[in-house]
Amino acid sequence: AQSVTQPDIHITVSEGASLELRCNYSYGATPYLFWYVQSPGQGLQLLLKYFSGDTLVQGIKGFEAEFKRSQSSFNLRKPSVHWSDAAEYFCAVGAAAAGNKLTFGGGTRVLVKP
Amino acid sequence: DAMVIQNPRYQVTQFGKPVTLSCSQTLNHNVMYWYQQKSSQAPKLLFHYYDKDFNNEADTPDNFQSRRPNTSFCFLDIRSPGLGDAAMYLCATSREGAGGPSNEKLFFGSGTQLSVL
Numbered sequence: 001a002q003s004v005t006q007p008d009i010h011i012t013v014s015e016g017a018s019l020e021l022r023c024n025y026s027y028g029a030t031p032y033l034f035w036y037v038q039s040p041g042q043g044l045q046l047l048l049k050y051f052s053g054d055t056l057v058q059g060i061k062g063f064e065a066e067f068k069r070s071q072s073s074f075n076l077r078k079p080s081v082h083w084s085d086a087a088e089y090f091c092a093v094g095a096a097a098a099g100n101k102l103t104f105g106g107g108t109r110v111l112v113k114p
Numbered sequence: 115d116a117m118v119i120q121n122p123r124y125q126v127t128q129f130g131k132p133v134t135l136s137c138s139q140t141l142n143h144n145v146m147y148w149y150q151q152k153s154s155q156a157p158k159l160l161f162h163y164y165d166k167d168f169n170n171e172a173d174t175p176d177n178f179q180s181r182r183p184n185t186s187f188c189f190l191d192i193r194s195p196g197l198g199d200a201a202m203y204l205c206a207t208s209r210e211g212a213g214g215p216s217n218e219k220l221f222f223g224s225g226t227q228l229s230v231l
Contacts, residue, residue, distance in 0.1 A: 041225075107155070
């Protein structure tokens with residue numbers, strides 16, 4: 001079965017600084033990888049996804065993520081954080097062998113300092 | 115315009131008193147999902163419908179049931195809520211299975227926060 005680990009529970013970053021959120025997955029074949037963002041009291045919104053091809057994926061809101069098979073990672077990055085980026089971020093993995101269902105990581109809460 | 119609508123936004127129920135949460139969608143998507151999200155935890159899939167086909171997760175308690183009377187609506191029934199069932203319940207939809215190569219994504223509602231007294 002696939003699994004996802006987000007090692008950082010909380011990250012605090014200053015506005016304008018860069019942000020990187022870590023995600024490690026476990027799956028025997030090539031996974032389908034996703035990053036979702038959840039603002040307080042809201043549902044989840046898809047930021048970006050990786051299925052195949054270019055391992056550097058661009059998403060909405062200035063986010064990007066890089067798939068590294070050798071490290072089983074799919075880290076999310078943003079060069080310059082805005083106060084509105086304060087939210088919880090979830091990495092997720094899907095797999096055809098699992099009926100295309102998503103498994104979410106535990107999430108990383110991002111706090112943005114002025 | 116909201117595409118996945120969950121009502122109510124907040125629901126309070128008593129221990130053991132049945133409660134129903136509702137979800138509607140205007141996207142005409144085939145798949146509807148119910149996730150349970152406890153505080154500071156990842157969303158956990160309870161079950162999903164592909165059209166009329168119900169798919170229960172192996173570890174979803176029998177206390178949780180679901181109904182999908184038509185394409186647009188899906189209900190989550192908790193027959194005898196316990197204190198441990200207090201959580202945010204998220205409804206989501208996708209045109210096809212969202213975790214696979216069909217390039218689909220999940221559309222989430224804003225959730226219903228359930229409190230059990």
